Amino acid sequence: MLRDWKALGSLALDHDIVSNAFVNASSNANLLLHTAVSEAGLIYGGGYSGGTLACRFNHCSYTSENEDMEATNIFGGSTEFYLRPASYSASNYNKVVWFKLPYMMEYVDIVAQTGYFRTVYPAFTSEELLLNRAEAYVMLKEYDKAAADLTTWMQNMTKSTKVLTPQVVSDFYNKAKYCYSDGAGIESALKKHLNPAFEIDDEGSIQENMLQCVLGFRRLETIHFGLRWFDVKRYGIEIPRRQMNAQGRPVLKTDVLTKDDPRRAIQIPLRVRDAGLEANPR
Template sequence: MKKINILYIALLSLFAISCDSYLDETPDNRAEVDSQIKIRKLLVSAYSEGSPTLVTELSSDNIIDMGSSNPNTTRFYEQLANWESVTETDNDDPKSAWEASYGAIANSNEALAAIEKLGSENLLPEKGEALITRAYAHFVLVNVFCKHYNSQSSATDLGIPYMEKSETTLNPKYERGTVKEVYEKINADIEAALPLISDDMYEVPAYHFTKKAAYAFAARFNLYYEQWQKAKDYASIVLTTNPSTQLRSWDDLGALPRSPGPVTNAYINNSANLLVQTDGSNLGLYFGAYYTGSRFNHSRKIADEETLFAPAPWGGVASSTYHLRPFVYSGNNLDKTLFMKIPYLFEYTDPVAGIGYRRTVVVPFTTDETLLVRAEAEVMLGENDLAMTDLNTWSKNFFVDKETTLEAVNTFYSNLPYSTADVPTQKKVLNPKFTLAAGVQENLIHYVLQCRRILTLHEGLRWFDIKRYGIEINRQQIQSDGTTAIVLDVLKVNDLRRAIQLPQDVIDAGLVSNPR
């Protein structure tokens, strides 16, 4: 019974079960969701406050192990960086993301049930928000805890339970289904939601799936779903006919005082952000000007060889190349090269005692990233000139007026060696399970992946590109001389560890674990 209760809480965070013996009394004393205003209030909780960002970022090739002499780590961080099953408890652990996502789903389903009871014809915008939030939470879960979608094996790859209604039984049994089935249900929810969403219902649109946010999600989902045309079409709705007017003003960010506070606050308060979410997380510390997490972090070595300062088709890259110059920290056991975009916020519960909760704000969707989604879809559709137009629109805005040509991109990546353990570069061997032609198409994809890797640094999205394109990772560790790096482990193309292991409580309660 204890295990059943653990599954019930960890999997769903759902409401208590009513029973005839209690007559009409609600066992958990919650208010009845019996009006439009109550449904809207409930939907505020249909957005997860537990992001997997730190889990996926530390799993990616954006970090390096600075060595055992660096004490600024925890067992939890080490487990993530080394692709181990997490046994430690932390605000940013997989269990938190799992519970928060299923809790959000429960609220979406409760809202949908109330809408059906009241008559959905008068609550279509609310229904649209409930459907899109349900789809997004499942999208996060399936991409973190499962193998990535592909047309070859997803019909048999383990998925996650797709919850389409509130639980009403005492001893529910859940099946994981397949990745293909989960993707099909996400797609159905998205398609049903898109025509219904109305921005008019939101008092604070930035924290909700507005039309643009919903279409940005639909674009990314279809990119992952290998539906290139739909990804392009949905991204185009977000970007309008003049994408350059929709992008973030990196020039304005670069003009701010060189201090984390003003820059991160300006980053999260910007019209280019299509959706923002609060998060009870240490991300602002981990990817901020602090010693926290400095053993496993984005160091100057990675920045020079693979990311921020690696050469580009249009030439060399330095701090002056960027409107918002990277923040470089170096010192005794502090080696971080960062984009300041994730604020460190503190919510005081007792100001006198100085105690409270560490929090941050994450930005799941931006116009800049949506433009790169469209560029990638165009490459896969063979529309190279259109892809180059989008890539140049992005690069001229992100960098100090940098653009290139199709010929230059093709020449640059053709001449750039593939990354090895001894000589790392930003050009990784690609092993997707969809068709990618050698030559121009592959080289354009290398450029798109590099642009996205830089743009979304510290945001966890690189992990999903690694999974989608079958990129191997060499986990390097800096040795005592401070310069020599050795490879401790390799995440192979078909490594089972690419699917983050389910929380142990959920496994103990009976849900099938990811194979290892």
């Protein structure tokens, strides 16, 4: 039921080829596919596609190298992925992406070449289900079952033959640094401080380390899909807004989205507020 990452990695590293294979309806991993009016296929495509703003606010190399795709992980580095991330850098853009979302055009006027940008989005996948089950096992403290699911996901997406156990996971994550633990509170690292509204064991515990692994794998699995936001909300992960220098490194913290920040709540629609319902605070 899992995606054939080895087959995807054998394809030419071309956005159209890989992304269309990723959302192929014949893949058992794609349990539910949606089409959407979206520029995601351009933004998370190659080179300068998507324009200045899309490149400026994309997934940059600093984040990739220190937090997810190109960071040293429990399975090794980015060379372990069957499908390597694509990296683009120039004077006016810097981004590292996986070719997951295709770019399609719905033409309204074929002569004038006008219409709507579209993409196909895998809204429900076997891999996400597997990681959701791993998280449930961690919360139940059935760590061996969680480790088995994490191993299955890891060995399918990467070339790693390592077998994860609760102890192997704890040994690795206890040595990893937390994000924003430097004096300025801006440096990235592999794991984040977790502040959920529900109870979990202390930092450094087997449960917390297993959750770090689950959330790290979920971040890789769902990157470019917008699902990271639900993990950020669920676990009260605090996110600073950082000013980056010309070398692409953070130099200044300008704001922080704290765990109880009212901006975490999605605003009530305007027409509902117009009908008299009080707006969420900002």
